[in-house]
Amino acid sequence: MGQRRSGKSSISSVVFHKLPPNETLFLESTARIQKDSLNSFMEFQVWDFPGQIDVFDNPSFPFDMDAIFGEIGALIWVIDAQDDYLEAVARLNATILHLQRSYQHINIEVFIHKVDGLSDDYKLDIQRDITIRIQDELSDQGVENAPVNFHLTSIYNHSIFEAFSKVIQKLIPRLGQLEAMLTNLCRTCRFEKAYLFDVNTKIYIATDSTPEDMASYEICSDYVDVIIDFTEVYGSWQRTPEWRKRLEGPPWEQKLEDQVACEWAESGMVLADAQRPIMLREVDRFLALVAIMKEGSYEKMPQINMNVDVVVKGLTEFFEITKSKMTPTAVPGGVTAVNGNGVVGNGH
């Protein structure tokens, strides 16, 4: 939600429909609530609200509050940082107050948007200004500790993906276990940083416990992009049966599936200075594990692949358990098994 022309539809087109940022100029203004379903490891629905309608105060079309807010996990409010944001802040405050009364579980995420082109100092000034305005207003109304978070975003760089990642991460059940698995992997394989990416949106749903680093997120996310493009160009079309027959013929006499070591996508990359190679491993249809390794790791790829294999198995188990909505008590059991498997890496 947010004021009109603040960039809501642009954000959802760029993140969820892979629209090139410069083509968002052609987007029409949104007239009705747009619902986008996102099929991934979890099912998400993104609702894009038209900015000109006030949901709470609309006598001619009363909205069904429960239908709208009853099931949502996070509310993203977009503020145009290059515009006069006072009105937007006032409306945001009204919204927060409404939500706090009846739907306290909703995380409110404020995207201070269109910050590309602003200087770093100015960005921070705006963020501080908006934060103070909102918090003052809320405490005046007697609302303390509302779950409000602020992100500086722009569709022209990775910040919008990073902000969305943080929003989505809060909605993942048992995120801590996922992170523990990745941290474990990083330790045993001497990785610098590992990310679990949602391939379609390039949102990362978990990372290890080392500090956040924009640069490594950028390179990993671009790496996923390159792999997607390669796959589309060379892997998305059917080869002829003769081609397959020739490859499965002598001297190997095996089905192609049995000839390859790993049925999922695997990739490695070495930089010119031979430091920090990067590896990628597909986890399932939606997720990929991308890790930045340390110098010299590329020579030990087979061992690393084995460790990664184990973690990938663990991740798959994890998602099966959380997806099937088994009782929460079952989840720790499944994860313990994963941690137990991770011990294989100790031979490193």
Next chain:
Amino acid sequence: MADYDQPNTGASTAAAAAAAATATAAAQAAAQAQLKKVKKQKVLLMGKSGSGKSSMRSIIFSNYLARDTRRLGATIDIDLSHVKFLGNLTLNLWDCGGQEAFMENYLSQQRAHVFSNVGVLIYVFDIESRDVDRDLATYVNIISALVQYSREAKVFVLIHKMDLIQPMTREDVFDRRVALVRRKTAEAVAIVRKQKPELTGPSPPPPPGPGGAMAGSLPSPDSPIPDLEVSMQLFATSIWDQSLYKAWASIIHDLVPNLSVIETQLASLGVAIDADEILLFERTSFLVVSKWTSPEGESNPYGDRFERMSNILKAWKHTCSKFTGTPRNAEQFSDFEYKMGANFSMFVTKFTTNTYILVCMPPGEASSIAPS
């Protein structure tokens, strides 16, 4: 393999193996002469002011990002640059400022200086330009001058800034503009043909026959003017997508000498390692210099994959440079391998000092390219 860098010496070596010592000398001299000629020929980059000539030059040859080109100022007069390509091939690139005063100057005082000995003219049209008639009038003048002084020059017309047109109507707009430019070119050539006795000076060529000459006729000072509107190539381009790489790859294709040697070598490599597709990229620009595709690979539905690969790899190079903090022109990655289960395997790696190679292979044992 090292010969891929030095197409010229490669040719002379081949000649040496075939002939006696005297003949070798002659062949070398011929190769030298050809080399000299190639080197001397210039590449003119022209178009109206603000149409994006310097921007595309910076992206292709200086590793600029598309959004960085906003910082470029207007080109004053002619910006001469010698672009090193594939190591020892130097492109003599004349980036001509497009403001009207300069244009008039090129067409009058500097006419012989600018338009003689041109190998390639790249003319850039801004699709968003409001005064199309005037653009075309300038273009006609440039073509006349070009035909007058270097008639065997190749002409490439880039219809630029296509990203500003709505995606749905792009093809239509482009087709209409192509027809218009071709017609104007034909008119310009026809006018020069008619006026030629007065215009050409020392050695006036004979008037062309009713059909004109074929595009592929031998270039000589007396040869008739070729039908430019037939031989010219037009491209829709934008600095924001891969279309730019397509246009420049075909421009470069015409400029690299002895390309056929590279192509045959690449083909034999492809057959030897049982690949599906091989692309050879120039190191800095990542333009596709040469390519080979197996019969199986030909069924790939992505016709635009070559320029797409250029674009992807160049973007990837930028990402790496941001990550490592090294300059953009520096070499960024040395190996990239990707195995897509039972679908395909591929790798991109440093090939020679000036090239990268991309190889797409079938999956499975046959393609076991284990990194050692």
